[in-house]
Amino acid sequence: MSSMPEPSTVASEWLSAFAHSLATKDAEGITSAFLPDGWLRDILVFSWDNRSLGSQSKILPYLKNNFKFVNISRIALDDREGLSPRFGPVTPSQQGVSAGFTFATNIAWGQGYFHLLRDENQNWKALSVFMRSCDWRGHEERRGEFGMYGGHTLAWSDVLSRRRLETEESLLAVIVGAGQVGLMIAARLKQMDIPALIIEANARVGDNWRKRYPTLTLHTIRTHHQFLYQPYPKNWPLYTPRDKLADWLEQYSLSQDLVVWTNSNILPTPVYDDREHRWTLQVRRNGAISTLRPRHVILATGTLGDPRMPDLPGQAVFTGGTLHASQYNGGHQYAGKKVVVIGAGNTSADICQDLVFNKAASVTMVQRSTTCIVKLESTKAELERFWPEGRDPDVSDFIFSSIPLGLAKKIAGEPFEGKWAEERKMHELLRERGFSVHLGENEVGNFPMVFERLGGYWIDVGCADLISSGDVKVKQGVEPTSFASSALIFRDGSRLDADIVIFATGYHRMTQTMKKVFGEQAIDRTGEVWGLDEEGEIKGCYRPSGHPGLWYGAGDFYNARFSSQQLALHLKAIELGYVNRDKPKERYTHQARL
Structure with missing residues (x-):
């Protein structure tokens, strides 16, 4: 492979050709600037919605159908801190050039960002391009005020x-x-x-x-x-x-x-x-x-x-207490009590940890299906890649948004050495205690679940160790069906003695x-x-x-x-x-x- 040229040179040459195609409404020319499986993400530029097109075969008809409404001009590299051209990882296995740019349409000021990789012929092509409208021209978002009102006469x-x-x-x-x-x-x-x-x-x-x-x-x-x-x-x-x-x-x-x-x-x-x-x-x-x-x-x-609270038969005869996790106000009041927590997400993990610390007599987590668990340290490292200390949050948000979620999910599933090593150790110990745990579809972690489900995972801050040590017991794979006077009854006929049942069962x-x-x-x-x-x-x-x-x-x-x-x-x-x-x-x- 030839030596790496200056990122600014690569970005400038690619953007110049891309800009010419945009200005001349050459849909084929624009599409050829992408890898065959490249992505275009658009927010309010070519249509009045947000769209992500994943492949040349989808990008081309989208542009042809919408170009007649849009004139794009004033395209230039963005030299602001954090957005100027850089060379670095684009995927876990590929290095490339990334850069921001600005542009104008007939009604808007716009901002864009692209990620380039070499194709099989060593030509620079876009893995993804993100374009969005930021302001309507003549109706721009206001910034700060002068602060003296009425010529310094008004309070x-x-x-x-x-x-x-x-x-x-x-x-x-x-x-x-x-x-x-x-x-x-x-x-x-x-x-x-x-x-x-x-x-x-x-x-x-x-x-x-x-x-x-x-x-x-x-x-x-x-x-x-x-x-x-x-x-x-x-x-x-x-x-x-x-x-x-x-x-x-x-x-x-x-x-x-x-x-x-x-x-x-x-x-x-x-x-x-x-x-x-x-x-x-x-x-x-x-x-x-x-x-x-x-x-x-x-x-x-x-x-x-609203909180999702199952209505189980027999609750009237249950001599203990029941509550939804949204009503939980700390574990001190449950010291010496046998507590059952229904659910195995973030809230359940936090509540179980609090109950153990406040000396509940026993704590049992009821896990009805399976849970994706990642360590706090892994989440921190991933978030710091996109939201580092000291960088303008608008820039961080924009760069994160420049990768369409469909592409981000694909990238997250790529294997690399040492990936999830610490999680795998933790998961082995959890499985020994009967807990069903996974790393998400195609081992991408909890990232897609945040956008797809807002549940089904937890970021571990200590509860996994309590399960491993036996301080939090696990009842796995079976639904509660009814109450007895001092117990919770399950579909398989088993029962758990309980003084308190907490439903960490989510929300409608x-x-x-x-x-x-x-x-x-x-x-x-x-x-x-x-x-x-x-x-x-x-x-x-x-x-x-x-x-x-x-x-x-x-x-x-x-x-x-x-x-x-x-x-x-x-x-x-x-x-x-x-x-x-x-x-x-x-x-x-x-x-x-x-």
Whole structure:
């Protein structure tokens, strides 16, 4: 193989040819810039949706069908820190060149990123290219303010009060839920001049975290779970505890000047007016009823809805206690008790560990199927590759997003020396205790499960050792079917004596919960929320839901930071008349506006 040229030279030459094909709308030329199995990921550039096309045979017709709507120009390498051309690993087994670039369309400023590998003829071709719209031209996202108002004659408290009143009076969007997703969506909309109000059922912002079990700590590193526009202080813990996170949410809502109604609920059943393109919402706030008329409602109550609590026969005769994991408030009250925990995910592992520490008489985890377990250290190393300390989080999110999830899953399955070595040792010890454990489909770890299921795995912070030592016992592969007076009965006729049964059995889908408020007819129009579609894009979230004026925001901190921009652009495009308000995946026919 010939010696490696300068990454900037490789990137510049490849992008020059790619840019010429884009500018001349040469779909064949663009497609030839990819490897045969290369990927194109597009967010709001060639279509009004997010798409991932995995192979030349899919990229070519996609471009031909959509080029007539888009003119692309001003293509240039991005020389900002973290995005300039570099040479390094693209896959576990292949080195290549990666670089960012910028461009413009007839209505947008855009940003792109590509990963190049040599083909069999030693020519540089794209394994993947990511292109997205970042701003609508002339309607760009606002940055910071000068900070002196009215020529230094107005007090900030008066400015803030006026702005809150104006937001409520000119309301365009209502966001349901003041968790991290709802708050970051609201912060993004504010910077895009989209008046938005958050409706939160709890008494305080952050209570959705304060009410969870006391030892809860995020198992992702702080650079991954930081907030839009507002990173944590440098001395923030690497893994954030429950109460620090709850207080940060509350502080974030204040520092970002968000309008939040706490102690508030939307009453059944909102009505959407197809002629006026507005919702009518009745909101109970601190006991009083208000009527709101937003154009858009964004459901950000969490990907998961109400707790899933099995209704087992015999519970009335059971002399012990039962509760869902969402009600668990620490293991101190269960000292000396025989505790059974149903479920084998992250929450179950944390609760079992807490119960052992607080000296429960016995702790048994009921594992009904099988679980993917990875070590905390492995997760940390993987996250640090994409979200290293000191790098702009916008850059980290963008680079992570540049690999389509379908391609990322394929790359994650590639073998390399020493892969999962520590996990395999841990798994052997767990299997000796009767625990069923795996490393995911094709041994890719828990990565796909985060986007496909939001469950079925745990990141180990100590419970695996407790199972190995026998401090946490395991009952595997059998469902509980009923209660006796002092025991839980299983399908195979076996029983477990118990004083307390904790159901770490997860949650219903958000769509099921929202049917109680918005009605089945409205929610059924929106389809599935979360999981991956046939192209590897997340279903239903931050993209048109199927019901005009109804949107979903869900996922983790990265999803909220990155995809809130896509959602804001959708809403802005509808208000600007770029797309059909009733069918926001469709352009209007009068292309002069574009």
